[in-house]
Amino acid sequence: MNDKPEKFIDENGLRLDGRQIDEIRPMTIKIGVLSRADGSCYMEWGNNKILVAVYGPRELHPRRLQKSDSALIRYRYNMAAFSVEDRIRPGPSRRSTEISKVSREAFEPVVMTNLYPSAVIDVFAEVLQADAGTRTAAINAASIALADAGIPMKSLVAACAVGKVDGKLVLDLNKPEDNYGQADLPIAMTQDGEITLLQMDGNLTQEEFKQALEMCKKGCLQILEMQKEALKGKFGEDAAIEVPEDIDEEIDIEVMVECDIGESEDEDLEEADVSGESGEDEDSEDTEAEEEDHEVIEEEFVDLVEEETADEEEITEGSEIREQ
Amino acid sequence: MERDIVFPGQFLSENKADSGPGTYVKDGKVYSLLYGIKNARNRISVVPFAGKYIPSSKDFVIGTVIELTPSNWIFDICSPYDGLLHVSEYPKRVESGKMPGIMDVGDSVLLRVKDVNPSMKVELSMRERGLKPLNVGRIIKVVPAKVPRIIGHGGSMVSMLKKETDCEIFVGQNGRIWINGKDSDMDRLTEAIDMIMQQSHTTGLTDRVCRFLRNKEDADTDEDLAEAEEVEEDESGIPEDTYRKVDALLEETDE
Structure with missing residues (x-):
């Protein structure tokens, strides 16, 4: 293994793979690739190929791990045996255990774990092909998979690495830069630039570190934009196909809007319906009379519901204040 | 009216009084x-595309029913938390x-959540009109976040579905839907619900589903006629004893 390049940056200021020093590798994102998982994402970032599945929130076993006031996040980072040229021995290693831990901690501040006491959110990140920066790629993919699973988060998390080669700082290291560079600094941050993961390997001066942090911030913002694009694009296409020939658009928008408030109302309508149904079961001849009553019942319920919704709003407001 | 797709952390409003379900306030x-999808009426709320039933x-x-204890039935309610029904x-x-004679492991039941305590112990109740064990019909599973879409504004969607398919429908908040009716009607209804799930984020859905069901009904009746003819032909081709064998098999499985 003596393939160390003589120069990492050529006279034109370009790197081995033709990128600028502050340019990230091209990224493609696919959402919802696994049907069994609650949320999933497949990401290609340069030559990295990562598959992430999210399950949960779900019941946590063994029970002794349950936290009575919040959900547990379990993050498993794993490299497939075939992900690099030399076969990796399958199973947990010192390295993968460490990466799992720091990646989990990168998500703990943003995921609203307090909403799901004693449950667990499982994140499985599988590296299918590795080419430097797999932990940051896995975090980027996991962030999307968590959003796809409908898990409440304060922000998406974007991650990116800065390194030093030939005495110069470069963004998003590739394999030779990672292997033979002088420093590697992976960072994960939220949209506000709050850092949730920071590791460093090698040496940087204080000045270089500050500069690296700035470069990384720019990189993460670019990645965040790509994550947003991917999330918006998931439904973009079919929405374009399905929307035409709308006559009663107004009514349907109402339906969407009513989703939250309307729920209690709809339940009560259901209740009225069900009582009708149970009548049928006991003596089917009564059904006609039941159905006549039906409308009256429904009207009553709508009245009731209006009161109920008012109450409900007060309650939710109260809970918000508590949250604040 | 805006119906934007939003992602976690997206800025929605300067005014913290706008914060509704699915949002949080910072500074x-x-x-x-x-x-999910942003709704901006009264307050801003976000309806997710996916998620578990809480x-x-x-x-x-x-x-x-997944378990029986001396005084409780324990229910799987499609949620991270199991439900307890006390005798x-x-x-x-x-x-x-x-x-076990009343409800045994594997039985499905219509239930109401009586209480949920802060540690997420879920107490269920059947002391309400219409709540009963289910022994006919089918159960369809959908994403709980899309249940409001199946019910529709003021129950518009669900009443349309009932009218068009002649099926009984009970929509559980946990994303399980019980339907009961003729087999062909239930098939149509299942397809309609699949359609609602796939297109839940689009507008004009109630009308489209209604049209879909009507077209389907016409097609089905034609098919039924055709099938009926075919069946008649087939019947003549099968010897009597094959039927007896099939009947015997069916009886065995029943037991």
Whole structure:
């Protein structure tokens, strides 16, 4: 293994793979690739190929791990045996255990774990092909998979690495830069630039570190934009196909809007319906009379519901204040 | 009216009073917590595309018995948390020994959530009109976040579905839907619900589903006629004893 390049940056200021020093590798994102998982994402970032599945929130076993006031996040980072040229021995290693831990901690501040006491959110990140920066790629993919699973988060998390080669700082290291560079600094941050993961390997001066942090911030913002694009694009296409020939658009928008408030109302309508149904079961001849009553019942319920919704709003407001 | 797709952390409003479900407030500004669709009427809320059912008091749910204890039925309610139904919450008095006779493991039941405590112990109840074990019909599973779409504004969608398919429908908040009717009607309804799930984020859905069901009905009746003819032909081709064998097999499986 003596393939160390003589120069990492050529006279034109370009790197081995033709990128600028502050340019990230091209990224493609696919959402919802696994049907069994609650949320999933497949990401290609340069030559990295990562598959992430999210399950949960779900019941946590063994029970002794349950936290009575919040959900547990379990993050498993794993490299497939075939992900690099030399076969990796399958199973947990010192390295993968460490990466799992720091990646989990990168998500703990943003995921609203307090909403799901004693449950667990499982994140499985599988590296299918590795080419430097797999932990940051896995975090980027996991962030999307968590959003796809409908898990409440304060922000998406974007991650990116800065390194030093030939005495110069470069963004998003590739394999030779990672292997033979002088420093590697992976960072994960939220949209506000709050850092949730920071590791460093090698040496940087204080000045270089500050500069690296700035470069990384720019990189993460670019990645965040790509994550947003991917999330918006998931439904973009079919929405374009399905929307035409709308006559009663107004009514349907109402339906969407009513989703939250309307729920209690709809339940009560259901209740009225069900009582009708149970009548049928006991003596089917009564059904006609039941159905006549039906409308009256429904009207009553709508009245009731209006009161109920008012109450409900007060309650939710109260809970918000508590949250604040 | 805006119906934007939003992602976790997206800025929604300068005014913290706008914060509704699915949002959070930071430094007086409102941001989204979820990946879903933004609704901006009265307050801003975000309806997620996916997510698990989290039980809350007074919800109607459909549960499946997973365990019996001396005084409780334990239900799977499609949620991270199991539901408990105490014998005293069954409409009639039940002796402990007779509990499996009334509802046994694997049975599905219409239930109401009586109470959920902060540690997410879910207490269920059947002491309400219309709540009963289910022994006919089918159960369809959908994403709980899309249940409001199946019910529609003021129950518009669900009443349309009932009218068009002649099926009984009970929509549980936990994403399980019980339907009962003729087999062909239930097939149509299942397809209609699949359609609602796939297109839940689009507008004009109630009308489209209605049209879909009507077209389907016409097609089905044609098919039925054709099939009926075919069946008649087929019947003549099969010897009598084959039927007897099939009947015998069916009886065995019944037992």
